[in-house]
Each structure stands twice: as C-alpha cells, then as structure tokens.
Amino acid sequence: xxxxxxxxxxxxxxxxxxxxxxxxxxxxxxxxxxxxxxxxxxxxxxxxxxxxxxxxxxxxxxxxxxxxxxxxxxxxxxxxxxxxxxxxxxxxxxxxxxxxxxxxxxxxxxxxxxxxxxxxxxxxxxxxxxxxxxxxxxxxxxxxxxxxxxxxxxxxxxxxxxxxxxxxxxxxxxxxxxxxxxxxxxxxxxxxxxxxxxxxxxxxxxxxxxxxxxxxxxxxxxxxxxxxxxxxxxxxxxxxxxxxxxxxxxxxxxxxxxxxxxxxxxxxxx
Amino acid sequence: xxxxxxxxxxxxxxxxxxxxxxxxxxxxxxxxxxxxxxxxxxxxxxxxxxxxxxxxxxxxxxxxxxxxxxxxxxxxxxxxxxxxxxxxxxxxxxxxxxxxxxxxxxxxxxxxxxxxxxxxxxxxxxxxxxxxxxxxxxxxxxxxxxxxxxxxxxxxxxxxxxxxxxxxxxxxxxxxxxxxxxxxxxxxxxxxxxxxxxxxxxxxxxxxxxxxxxxxxxxxxxxxxxxxxxxxxxxxxxxxxxxxxxxxxxxxxxxxxxxxxxxxxxxxxxxxxxxxxxxxx
Numbered sequence: 001x002x003x004x005x006x007x008x009x010x011x012x013x014x015x016x017x018x019x020x021x022x023x024x025x026x027x028x029x030x031x032x033x034x035x036x037x038x039x040x041x042x043x044x045x046x047x048x049x050x051x052x053x054x055x056x057x058x059x060x061x062x063x064x065x066x067x068x069x070x071x072x073x074x075x076x077x078x079x080x081x082x083x084x085x086x087x088x089x090x091x092x093x094x095x096x097x098x099x100x101x102x103x104x105x106x107x108x109x110x111x112x113x114x115x116x117x118x119x120x121x122x123x124x125x126x127x128x129x130x131x132x133x134x135x136x137x138x139x140x141x142x143x144x145x146x147x148x149x150x151x152x153x154x155x156x157x158x159x160x161x162x163x164x165x166x167x168x169x170x171x172x173x174x175x176x177x178x179x180x181x182x183x184x185x186x187x188x189x190x191x192x193x194x195x196x197x198x199x200x201x202x203x204x205x206x207x208x209x210x211x212x213x214x215x216x217x218x219x220x221x222x223x224x225x226x227x228x229x230x231x232x233x234x235x236x237x238x239x240x241x242x243x244x245x246x247x248x249x250x251x252x253x254x255x256x257x258x259x260x261x262x263x264x265x266x267x268x269x270x
Numbered sequence: 271x272x273x274x275x276x277x278x279x280x281x282x283x284x285x286x287x288x289x290x291x292x293x294x295x296x297x298x299x300x301x302x303x304x305x306x307x308x309x310x311x312x313x314x315x316x317x318x319x320x321x322x323x324x325x326x327x328x329x330x331x332x333x334x335x336x337x338x339x340x341x342x343x344x345x346x347x348x349x350x351x352x353x354x355x356x357x358x359x360x361x362x363x364x365x366x367x368x369x370x371x372x373x374x375x376x377x378x379x380x381x382x383x384x385x386x387x388x389x390x391x392x393x394x395x396x397x398x399x400x401x402x403x404x405x406x407x408x409x410x411x412x413x414x415x416x417x418x419x420x421x422x423x424x425x426x427x428x429x430x431x432x433x434x435x436x437x438x439x440x441x442x443x444x445x446x447x448x449x450x451x452x453x454x455x456x457x458x459x460x461x462x463x464x465x466x467x468x469x470x471x472x473x474x475x476x477x478x479x480x481x482x483x484x485x486x487x488x489x490x491x492x493x494x495x496x497x498x499x500x501x502x503x504x505x506x507x508x509x510x511x512x513x514x515x516x517x518x519x520x521x522x523x524x525x526x527x528x529x530x531x532x533x534x535x536x537x538x539x540x541x542x543x544x545x546x547x548x549x550x551x
Binding site for chain 2 (some may be wrong): 165235
C-alpha cells in the first residue's frame with residue numbers, strides 16, 4: 001500500500017535524458033521551475049507544456065508512472081484550482097450568494113493546475129531518470145564552492161544519499177509493522193482522527209528503534225569499507241558535460257526566450 | 271608469522287576500569303589464520319565469535335593481548351585503514367550494509383573511499399560483480415533483489431577493495447536455504463579460484479563442514495579446533511557444550527552408541543549414505 005508511491009523513484013535506462021549530466025539536469029530543472037511561474041498567457045503556457053512533453057517523451061519511461069506520480073497530488077491540484085476559480089476579479093459570469101465565478105478566476109484555475117502538473121511531471125522526470133546517487137553527487141559538486149565557508153558539503157550529500165537509499169527499506173518495514181499490529185488486533189482504519197493518530201504510535205516506536213539500529217549497522221559497514229569522510233575520496237563516475245548537455249541548455253534557452261517573447265507580445269490573461 | 275595472528279586477546283563491552291567483574295566477550299583467545307585458508311568459526315549466540323570477527327579488521331581493539339594482520343598491530347592507529355584494506359568484513363544483515371541505491375555504485379563505495387582512479391574503480395567493480403555472479407544485475411536497485419543476491423553484492427563490495435582476506439560474520443543467518451547455498455558457493459569459489467583467505471563465522475554446521483579448518487568457540491574461549499573431521503568426530507564434547515553436529519555425524523554417532531561398527535564419522539549426507547551402505551552390507 002505505502003509502496004505504490006511512484007514519486008521520487010528511479011527507473012534505470014539509457015534514454016537521452018538518462019545520459020544527461022545530472023548537474024546540467026538540475027540546473028535546467030531549476031531554470032524550468034522558475035520559468036513555469038513566469039507564464040502569464042496561454043501561448044507561453046503552451047511553450048512550457050510542450051517542453052515538458054518533449055522531456056517526458058525523450059525519457060522513454062512509460063506514461064503510467066507519470067500518471068501515478070500525478071495521482072498523489074491530485075487533491076492539492078483540485079483544491080488550489082477550486083480556490084482560484086472563486087477568487088478571480090473582473091466581470092462576474094455566474095454568482096450564487098458570495099460565490100462568484102469570473103473569466104479571470106477560470107484563467108487562474110487553468111494556470112495553477114497546468115503549472116502544478118508541469119512542475120510535478122518535470123520533477124518526476126528528473127528523479128525517474130537520475131539515480132539518487134547521481135543526484136546527490138551532482139548537488140555535492142554544484143555546492144562545492146560552499147566548502148570555502150566551511151559548509152559541510154560532503155557530509156550533507158552523504159546523508160542525503162543514505163536517506164534516499166533507505167526510503168524503500170523503511171517503507172517496506174512500515175508495511176510489515178502495520179501488518180504485524182493488525183494481526184494483533186490493532187485498528188487503524190476506523191475512529192476519529194485522534195484515535196487514528198494514536199493507533200500509529202505502536203508503529204512509529206518500533207520503526208524508530210529499528211531505524212537507529214540500522215544506522216548503527218550501516219556506520220559499521222561503512223567503516224569496514226574504509227570510509228573516512230570526504231577527503232581523498234574519488235568517484236567511479238566522473239561527470240563531464242557532453243554535446244547532449246549543451247543541447248539541453250540550448251533547448252532551455254529557447255524556452256526561456258519563447259516565454260519572454262510571448263509575455264511581451266501577448267497580453268497577460270491573469 | 272601467519273597472515274592473521276590473534277594472541278591471547280581479551281575484550282569486554284563493559285568498562286573494565288569501572289566495572290568490578292566485567293564480562294569478557296572474548297576471554298583469552300589465541301588463533302592463527304594462514305594465508306589462503308578457509309576457516310569456519312562456530313559457536314552459540316553470545317560465545318564471542320562476532321566480537322572476535324570485529325577484532326580482525328580493527329573495528330574493535332583488544333583490552334589485552336594483540337592482533338597482528340600481515341605483521342601490523344591492529345591497535346596502531348596509523349595502520350587502521352591499511353588493515354581494513356587487507357581484511358574485509360561482511361556483516362549479517364545484507365540490508366544494512368548496502369550504502370547506495372544502485373548495485374554497481376554500492377560496489378564502487380569501497381574503492382572510492384580508498385581514492386582509486388575512476389577507470390580502475392570501474393575495472394574492479396566489474397570483476398568483483400563477475401566473481402560473485404551478479405554482473406547482470408549491476409544496474410538494479412538492491413532492495414528489489416533477494417537476500418542471497420544482496421549478500422553477494424555485499425561480498426562484491428568488499429572484494430572491490432581487493433582484500434587478501436574476507437571475514438564474514440554470519441552472512442547466511444538471515445537467508446533461506448537457496449540463498450545460503452548461493453553465498454556458500456561464492457565463498458568456496460573465491461577461496462579456491464582467487465586464493466582469498468576466508469574466515470566464516472557461522473552457526474550452521476553444514477557450512478562449517480565445507481571449510482578446511484573449524485574453530486569452535488564457547489563462552490569467549492576456543493573450545494577445540496582442527497579439520498572438520500577432527501572436530502566433528504568429538505561428538506560428545508560438542509554435545510556437552512550444547513552445540514549441534516551435522517546430522518550425518520549425529521546419526522553415525524548414535525548408531526555407534528548402539529554397537530554399529532563405524533571407524534570414521536561421516537560429515538556430509540553423501541558420506542553417510544556410503545557408510546550406511548557399507549554397514550548394512
């Protein structure tokens with residue numbers, strides 16, 4: 001049940017997107033997130049949507065996984081779009097009591113929905129095609145300049161990659177604990193919110209205990225394999241930018257350019 | 271001097287200066303491990319065998335006595351990582367010793383820590399994965415593999431450091447029979463074909479039978495040692511200390527007790543079948 005979550009998983013593959021340098025991918029992703037929130041008319045929205053679609057197709061990952069990751073946030077999407085629908089300004093086209101719908105509200109709802117969807121799809125594309133190790137490795141390298149101000153870059157990226165490594169393991173454990181408690185008659189599905197939260201305690205306590213035990217074990221295992229911090233450490237996969245990465249930067253540049261041009265020449269609708 | 275030499279080691283998890291009667295997990299153990307040998311260390315839970323294992327690669331340091339690895343004293347802090355490079359330790363729970371989310375990245379962890387060149391790491395990772403027969407799974411996520419496969423990845427992770435000796439602390443305790451067989455076959459292959467010294471801590475007698483030498487531990491001390499034949503023929507001694515013997519040996523021992531003419535106690539099912547064939551004529 002808890003294992004159905006597709007968001008944040010990695011699917012190994014050899015597509016163009018998989019082969020991009022993770023550092024480049026992260027930079028493109030950050031730029032893309034920024035540009036999603038700079039779309040003010042349908043033309044620029046279409047440009048970002050097209051860019052998202054292009055990445056999804058190039059990633060060669062079955063669309064059902066993208067749908068799965070959207071499913072997780074569908075409630076957030078619905079709630080935010082409903083709120084936006086009723087909070088528009090301008091000419092009222094339908095009114096019932098204090099609830100009114102305006103063209104502006106409809107536009108807003110459409111924009112918020114498509115922005116969130118693009119955002120989730122793009123971030124899924126990033127995590128689906130980049131292994132957690134690559135991701136943390138890239139973050140470590142991108143943050144390297146911070147070493148100058150004694151920011152513990154290596155330690156933080158190590159913690160992140162270990163945390164990501166243990167997500168599936170701990171999810172599996174939670175599942176087992178829930179089944180074990182249910183087998184002893186624990187009731188987790190009925191009652192009010194307080195009762196349900198209380199029912200979680202017998203799951204959380206053993207989960208924490210075992211997480212600490214695992215942490216101790218993994219520290220021993222790391223020491224056994226000669227781990228002694230970031231100094232003097234090399235990496236098997238050295239990262240270097242290829243022509244492919246340059247192309248992704250150019251594509252990103254075109255999108256930014258496209259959105260700016262659209263924003264200049266076409267009036268904003270929200 | 272032998273490759274690993276354990277000399278009169280005592281170790282307590284209690285603080286020996288504060289506690290009046292500290293409990294010694296390892297209580298005066300002296301052992302020698304030859305290069306290229308395959309030794310099994312057996313004993314009950316809590317007999318000190320895991321504690322002994324952690325002394326062999328300087329994870330724990332003796333309270334008194336010395337451990338020498340290839341001539342280096344484990345208590346010399348400057349040598350700690352040299353020793354860990356020579357002696358790899360594989361732990362019991364495969365889930366808790368894999369650090370990366372992709373098999374090959376996990377295997378690369380050891381050589382990365384040693385500061386090996388990227389191209390050389392690639393070579394080591396590939397050959398380590400081939401040695402344990404997991405090369406085809408190099409791009410998989412560890413949590414999707416079976417227990418036996420995960421444990422073989424853990425062995426590959428240690429192999430990539432290119433140690434001369436591998437110590438395994440109950441590597442098969444959490445595995446099903448087929449997983450156990452996978453791991454044991456891998457270990458035998460590493461020992462016979464690559465000449466790696468293997469020290470296997472286990473409580474499965476069937477696994478100990480496959481070693482060249484068996485060390486039996488009981489309450490922190492070495493009870494007896496020798497070839498599997500020598501050790502498991504002492505059925506009475508082992509029984510007295512509530513230790514199991516292989517089923518074949520047990521059967522032969524009981525038959526002997528009832529007056530059957532048996533000279534040599536069999537250790538494997540095959541030997542036992544042959545023996546019974548002879549006895550029954």
